[in-house]
Amino acid sequence: MIYTTLKRVLIGNPLTTAAAKYERLAKIPALAIFASDMMSSVAYATEEILLVLVLGGTLALRYSPHVGIAIGTLAAIVAISYWQTIHAYPSGGGAYIVAKDNLGTLPGLVAGAALLVDYVLTVSVSTASGVAAITSAFPLLYPHRVVLCVGCVLGVMVANLRGIRETGRIFAIPTYWFILCLAILVGGGFYHLLTQGPPPPPPKDVPVLEPLGLLLILRAFSGGCAALTGTEAVANGVQYFKPPESRNAGITLIWMATILATSFLGVTFLAHWFHIVPSAEETVVSMLGRQIFGRGWVYYMIQAATAVILLLAVNTSFAGFPMLAYLMAKDGFVPRQFANRGDRLVYSNGIIILAGVSCFLLVIFGGSTHALIPLYAIGVFSAFTLSQGGMVLHWRREQGPRWRSHAAINALGATVTAVVVGVIGATKFVHGAWIVVIVIPLLVMAFLTVRRHYDILARQLSLVGFSPPKLGRHPVVLLVAGIHRGVVTALSYAKAISPNVTAITVDLDPTATSRLRMQWQEWAPDVPLVVLDSPYRSVIQPVLHYIDQMEKQKDGAYMTIILPEFIPAKWWQHLLHNQTALLIKGALLFRRGKVAISIPYHLDQ
């Protein structure tokens, strides 16, 4: 009861299946949900570029605008590619579906695995980065960042278990507030530059730790690619939109990409002009805000908005991961439980697993964004490539009007993102990309194993050519330790279900056994009582031995073992009795053709 009440308070009352069609989203709250992931990467993408470039010293930091523009261009290509996908797959066209439909099962599973990993990492990275925004403003909290991270993930989990529409409503305000804050930051920064000119460069040069070369630039580029994460979410969630789904989702995607590119480039250029040098304890956005507005209320508002948007960005994954797991569960590649809708019409199991794995990563990596990022982008871009590659084949097969130009756009997207995968793989391999390279094949193997299990299961359970077993005079064995109302009741039950009943008892105490023999004659003269020896005082071993012996002479397909059990009136009274029946039932579970039945005799007090 306490569990149920707690569940109701946290999750809300259950919703009927028929309520599902009302849980759709208009564009404004949809943008809030799906935008938060993509938008929030503005909070750390610039920083990831600078954290690599700074290794090349002050001179290297000058290349950040070039890297930024390259990423902006990439974002435009990917957005247009996905816009096409959304229109081609109005029922939801995530990389998994597109790759599976057009390239085959294996590429589909690779895309699915990459995306599941990506969702988990989105949760971890966004939480870590959101908490970094808080600890930048309040450095005293820095030592408690891991606890803060885990608390935030669990909070978002609960919000999602309540259901998607309410989370859309909750999250709409902070998302627009964050976009406003970014506008204030970038606008204020440019105003500051126009009115007061660029600030002087810092007196001390940053020491050069690595040579400035193409490799460093490429590594900075692959770090900054984290800006593009989240694009997939809209394509995966088309069916959450109000009809016409494709049109609404497509418009939302273009809005999002435009806002993202503008603010990311704005922050990157400002960081360059303000000579920002990245550090572990303070985020780049925090340093910018501090230089432009001072530690006043505008600064704290920007930090708060950043923290909130990042923590809510986590929500994108909480919408995307369970939906993808559901699609894969329907295809039999992940356990069926992921296809069950919970009380509030959400796929609860996916939500809970996502929260668990993300928390695990946050604890392992100490809540550090920079430590988690290398794991992140490679999965995302693998999925991009597979999805866009699949789309090229889709257009060629469909041969619709202007299919060549559609295919060309997706081919460009596939090529560009494939190059990015190569770059990330080559430059970030030792920093963590190898984990993803190992995890994705393992996941794909697991998907195939699960699917194989369900296929074999269906074959084993198939009714084709099956004839039901004959039970005949099926033997029933009644296990007795003494004689009382519960035993006599169980005996009646045994005689009611079969004419072939034997009682067995284990001889632990000769006095008690001979008393039982006498009483048995009185109460059940028609049922034979077999006494089993037990030199080592075990009850279970002789019983199992007897049952295995009997099996050789048994009549039908099943043998039934009846265990009289009295059920105490209060829970603590269970502690005062041996739990032998439970152990015997457990042991019988793994023996073929054995049915164990407890006949409960309920006590009144």
Add this chain to the structure above:
Amino acid sequence: MIYTTLKRVLIGNPLTTAAAKYERLAKIPALAIFASDMMSSVAYATEEILLVLVLGGTLALRYSPHVGIAIGTLAAIVAISYWQTIHAYPSGGGAYIVAKDNLGTLPGLVAGAALLVDYVLTVSVSTASGVAAITSAFPLLYPHRVVLCVGCVLGVMVANLRGIRETGRIFAIPTYWFILCLAILVGGGFYHLLTQGPPPPPPKDVPVLEPLGLLLILRAFSGGCAALTGTEAVANGVQYFKPPESRNAGITLIWMATILATSFLGVTFLAHWFHIVPSAEETVVSMLGRQIFGRGWVYYMIQAATAVILLLAVNTSFAGFPMLAYLMAKDGFVPRQFANRGDRLVYSNGIIILAGVSCFLLVIFGGSTHALIPLYAIGVFSAFTLSQGGMVLHWRREQGPRWRSHAAINALGATVTAVVVGVIGATKFVHGAWIVVIVIPLLVMAFLTVRRHYDILARQLSLVGFSPPKLGRHPVVLLVAGIHRGVVTALSYAKAISPNVTAITVDLDPTATSRLRMQWQEWAPDVPLVVLDSPYRSVIQPVLHYIDQMEKQKDGAYMTIILPEFIPAKWWQHLLHNQTALLIKGALLFRRGKVAISIPYHLDQ
């Protein structure tokens, strides 16, 4: 399998019940087992006196010999009293039996509770003190004392799970070695005094923290009473001795008391003459050994023997506690599980519980002997008083030869120990005696509750006036979620056990349900299929609701619910299936007259 192998290595192979009579003890190993507790108190009893007296300054320490002599006299009275008890109760006459037989159930239960508490505290105190002997010799280990304590308790637990005879053999050598070491310590100390005269008093006087008065002396006395703990063990364990049990046990008791009194008084007088001032980091025995022999091999040998005897003293409780729990379980005052003999003929549950509670206390009290002692003596002496008081009544009832002098001796024992209980209760109440004062009544209440449960149970299960229920055309409900081999098999089973079978299914997906209806017509046209609605997608709620509805129309005393279940071939495959059957079985357990049966269908791969 791994569990079984580990158990065999630690505990040994199982013994047959018939082997029980060989597990008896001759006097020499018996002394080793039962002496270790009593003897080992020499290691801390003197220290407990000094730790109180030192509060009164240097002057107060001069009273230690007087307190010592008072305790020596008390030991003699208690030993003679118990010698009489052993002869009167040759089958084991612990305080529980004696008080219950002669004073009534309630005093018996109070004595039993006091003794159980005492056994637990013997383990805790002796372990703490044994580890203190080690850390006195090797001060570096002092910070790790709690871990050392817990490790020692677990070690003795494993030794006891192997069985009593082997522990007797293991423990004989160190006990006699310890007695030898005490002789060397006391002899060496007196030789030192005779040849070199008493050492000069320490230059600095101890500051006076409390006024020297009767209260301080009484508190010192009640601390020193810890020396008498362990006397009870022999009386409780008479039946472990070889025949003639009483004579052998009585002789062992007198030996023990003599050795104890001699060595306790020796250490107390030496501590006085050597001007020992007690401290938390080093034990009194260690200080004495160091002053007499220096930090040479004799000193280390004495410390080692002290540590070993104390850790082995723990063993007395591991013999006594399970035996007392067994006696009380046979009377129905503690759960029956304590009367089960394990694989090695020992009462394993008592052994494990004792180890668990003792470790808990050691952790809570940080492994400090001095913190645990106040909890200790009050329970011991309460049991002494009840036991001796019971003996007085015993003699009067028997009216045998010389009963008056027997009764007088026990009356003296009862009076003296009652005074001691009063003193301890008054002087140590705030230091922890209140815990025991609360715990003992709670235990007694628990005993009465358990007994009441078993009494009511026996009445509820009694066959007097009972007629077995009629099952009639007893209704069988088959729960189906689809149709496959497992379901068809379960259907055969259902039809075999009753002519009155109904199938029910929960409608979660209209398409699947209508397919099921069609297939059902083909496979089971003779069994009606009831489709239950489930607006909230729950399987369990509609099923339970239907069963509750049916109950009102049911035919016999029981209704059977059959759940087809397929058993995967590999354990991990369980994870790929919903565990609905388990939940339904759990829910049915608490409903009267419902029998839930899983019909297993074993898969091959």
